[in-house]
Amino acid sequence: QQQVKQSPQSLIVQKGGISIINCAYENTAFDYFPWYQQFPGKGPALLIAIRPDVSEKKEGRFTISFNKSAKQFSLHIMDSQPGDSATYFCAASMETSGSRLTFGEGTQLTVNP
């Protein structure tokens, strides 16, 4: 049972474009929604995270949009750069459950120069 569904599986954008990755979750008890970035041969690294009491969080070129009623959240990468080429994972967690993260399937982003 996949509680967090992520799309698309792969994404190709041109340098300077906007990359958008979407996630949908089922469990309304989730209270923490992070995005992780993973480069080949490395472990995932926290990129940005949001809690359900806000609808948007921005850090530099990265923005999370959160729609609590639709149980969806998305990652927007503005002015995408070749160095952003990586695999991105959304995730969700409940602090009452030992902070276990449930991950989406992942999106492989390629930014062409």
Add this chain to the structure above:
Amino acid sequence: NAGVTQTPKFRVLKTGQSMTLLCAQDMNHEYMYWYRQDPGMGLRLIHYSVGEGTTAKGEVPDGYNVSRLKKQNFLLGLESAAPSQTSVYFCASSYRTLSNYGYTFGSGTRLTVV
């Protein structure tokens, strides 16, 4: 400050062999986790620990055992390896409250079972 260190980085096992993956963290994190990563499936939780001496099952615990005898170490054991356990294994650690810090992941162990 090494963060989360996993050993070994690569391993090839024959079906039926056993092995232990070691995870060590130096950040005094309370919580530790073992995930496996398979193509198209994201990361799936195998086992986790919320403190020294405690462990709990995650989403895909069958065929694995864990121990956390010291706060800084979390061991993952495969008693009788199967080809279905071919995967990349990641250890992670975190504070009790994820807040702005989230997980710190190790660099992974690539395991092949033949």
